[in-house]
Amino acid sequence: MNQAIALRSEIQELLDSYVETIDNDDLEAWPDHFTDDCLYEIIPKENVDFDLPAPLIRCENKHMLRDRVTALRNANIYPPTIYRHFVSGLKISRHQGDEVEFTANYLVMSTGLEGETKIYQAGRYVDRAVRLDGRWRFASKRAIFDTSRVATLLALPV
Amino acid sequence: MNQAIALRSEIQELLDSYVETIDNDDLEAWPDHFTDDCLYEIIPKENVDFDLPAPLIRCENKHMLRDRVTALRNANIYPPTIYRHFVSGLKISRHQGDEVEFTANYLVMSTGLEGETKIYQAGRYVDRAVRLDGRWRFASKRAIFDTSRVATLLALPV
Amino acid sequence: MNQAIALRSEIQELLDSYVETIDNDDLEAWPDHFTDDCLYEIIPKENVDFDLPAPLIRCENKHMLRDRVTALRNANIYPPTIYRHFVSGLKISRHQGDEVEFTANYLVMSTGLEGETKIYQAGRYVDRAVRLDGRWRFASKRAIFDTSRVATLLALPV
Numbered sequence: 506m507n508q509a510i511a512l513r514s515e516i517q518e519l520l521d522s523y524v525e526t527i528d529n530d531d532l533e534a535w536p537d538h539f540t541d542d543c544l545y546e547i548i549p550k551e552n553v554d555f556d557l558p559a560p561l562i563r564c565e566n567k568h569m570l571r572d573r574v575t576a577l578r579n580a581n582i583y584p585p586t587i588y589r590h591f592v593s594g595l596k597i598s599r600h601q602g603d604e605v606e607f608t609a610n611y612l613v614m615s616t617g618l619e620g621e622t623k624i625y626q627a628g629r630y631v632d633r634a635v636r637l638d639g640r641w642r643f644a645s646k647r648a649i650f651d652t653s654r655v656a657t658l659l660a661l662p663v
Numbered sequence: 664m665n666q667a668i669a670l671r672s673e674i675q676e677l678l679d680s681y682v683e684t685i686d687n688d689d690l691e692a693w694p695d696h697f698t699d700d701c702l703y704e705i706i707p708k709e710n711v712d713f714d715l716p717a718p719l720i721r722c723e724n725k726h727m728l729r730d731r732v733t734a735l736r737n738a739n740i741y742p743p744t745i746y747r748h749f750v751s752g753l754k755i756s757r758h759q760g761d762e763v764e765f766t767a768n769y770l771v772m773s774t775g776l777e778g779e780t781k782i783y784q785a786g787r788y789v790d791r792a793v794r795l796d797g798r799w800r801f802a803s804k805r806a807i808f809d810t811s812r813v814a815t816l817l818a819l820p821v
Numbered sequence: 822m823n824q825a826i827a828l829r830s831e832i833q834e835l836l837d838s839y840v841e842t843i844d845n846d847d848l849e850a851w852p853d854h855f856t857d858d859c860l861y862e863i864i865p866k867e868n869v870d871f872d873l874p875a876p877l878i879r880c881e882n883k884h885m886l887r888d889r890v891t892a893l894r895n896a897n898i899y900p901p902t903i904y905r906h907f908v909s910g911l912k913i914s915r916h917q918g919d920e921v922e923f924t925a926n927y928l929v930m931s932t933g934l935e936g937e938t939k940i941y942q943a944g945r946y947v948d949r950a951v952r953l954d955g956r957w958r959f960a961s962k963r964a965i966f967d968t969s970r971v972a973t974l975l976a977l978p979v
Contacts (some may be wrong), residue, residue, distance in 0.1 A: 507827060508747065510668075510746075510826075510827055510830040510831070511665060511668055512888055513830060513833075514668040514671060514672065514830065514832060515668070517671075518671060520749070521752045521753050521754055522754060524751070524752045525752050525754045526769070527769060527959065528752065528787070529787070530764075552905065566819075571964070572909075585803075587708065587809045589753060589768045589770065589785045589786070589809065590768060591749055591751040591752075591768060591770055591907055591909075592751050593751065593837070593840070593908050593909070594837045594840045594841050594844065594906060594907075595837050595905065596838060596841045598795065608845075610840070610844060610905045610906060610907060612905065612930060613906060614770060614782070614785045615809060616785060616809035619811070620810060620811020620812065621675070621808075621810070621811070622782050622784070622809055622810040623782070623784045623854040624782075624930070624938050624940075626938070626941070627905045627930045627932060627938045628905070629844070629845070629905075642888065651714070651903045651905065651932035651936075651938055652932060652936060652937065652938040653935070653936020654937070655935070667871060668826075669823060669826055671822075672826040673826070673831065675829075676829060679909070679910045679911050680913055681911060681926065682926070683907070683912045684908045686926060687924075687945070727883050745866065745933065745967045746943075747926045747928065747943045747944070748909065748910060748926060749907055749909040749910075749911050749926060749928060750910070751909070762833070772928060772943045773942070774943060774962065774967035774968060777969070778967075778969020778970065779967060779968070779969070779970070780940050780941075780942070780943045780967055780968040781940070
């Protein structure tokens with residue numbers, strides 16, 4: 506099978522599986538998409554453009570991701586918010602063996618208790634994934650967002 | 664060819680072909696994506712979460728789909744509404760031979776006569792498709808939506 | 822490898838690469854997605870439906886695309902606008918050798934200096950691509966948009 510096509514399909518599947526856990530309240534499966542020593546960041550675009558190191562959220566390993574899930578479950582957030590992610594424009598920038606770097610646009614729509622669906626956040630994923638035991642996992646995932654007013658403490662991942 | 668990759672591509676193509684008929688006024692081709700004894704439902708998320716059996720729209724075979732198209736054509740809806748569907752996050756949950764179950768996020772944007780594009784509906788497809796004569800068709804399609812204010816009687820399918 | 826699946830993947834990759842250059846300020850790479858004698862149009866849907874020949878923007882070769890990029894760079898637009906494209910519903914209508922015709926839905930989200938992400942434009946790509954030296958390029962790209970209020974002179978491409 507054509508290697509480039511297979512790779513695009515596998516990375517698209519990784520991204521699809523990732524957003525599916527967040528959008529369908531399967532938060533416990535969210536960290537499974539990462540390596541143990543992963544980096545996960547949500548950071549404003551201007552901070553990246555101007556090289557300011559202040560992300561909104563930063564997790565430096567899988568334990569921190571799991572802690573975040575626990576915090577979200579314990580907080581018992583009311584009213585619940587439903588996210589729907591849309592990912593498009595996948596571009597693979599580098600591929601070497603079991604490591605790949607890629608970017609994609611993402612859009613998160615959000616529906617609250619009143620039932621109105623709004624634009625929550627738009628941005629760009631800048632990711633690096635590695636393949637271990639035949640499975641791709643994020644070694645590094647940076648959600649670099651355009652939209653300024655975003656929730657932080659008790660927000661679902663993006 | 665890698666079977667899993669081929670399957671994802673074929674199911675993505677089924678979803679793409681499905682939305683293309685709705686969005687480009689090719690309603691007569693919309694039922695062709697279903698089996699004769701299909702189920703098609705548009706149902707609010709809370710009804711599914713709380714196991715309430717009241718869908719907004721329910722068609723229990725292809726005849727009912729065709730009746731719906733006829734009703735839309737005869738109603739001669741003015742002003743016309745343009746839908747644009749965006750589908751992302753495809754996840755195949757079960758695959759056995761010529762049958763597959765899968766989910767995906769969907770977003771419907773809507774533009775009315777005044778020319779403003781708004782968010783019409785966001786939700787999740789929970790589908791089952793079967794392959795007959797080499798072609799995949801929806802045996803069951805449930806559009807489970809997050810957005811509360813939606814049109815019913817004379818609305819285009821989602 | 823299954824030819825139809827490979828083709829869909831390659832065309833999806835062309836569209837993804839195309840939007841990635843616009844959304845990430847890599848405008849100089851935008852014309853590289855076209856043939857030398859390409860056609861690029863941004864035109865309202867009603868003009869197409871009623872066969873009115875007045876596009877908002879029309880470029881009849883790659884030189885005109887490059888001129889447009891130069892104009893955008895020289896205009897030094899402030900405040901800067903960030904676009905995020907989302908493309909879905911790819912449908913290949915015709916394929917013959919190294920030539921393919923296809924359509925897809927597109928949505929452009931836009932974030933201005935104030936940091937609010939809004940819907941800029943929704944529409945449909947009606948495209949024709951040719952393969953030269955193993956690479957697909959747009960011979961003709963028509964962005965047929967639903968949304969009425971759109972920028973023209975100093976707007977990024979869609």
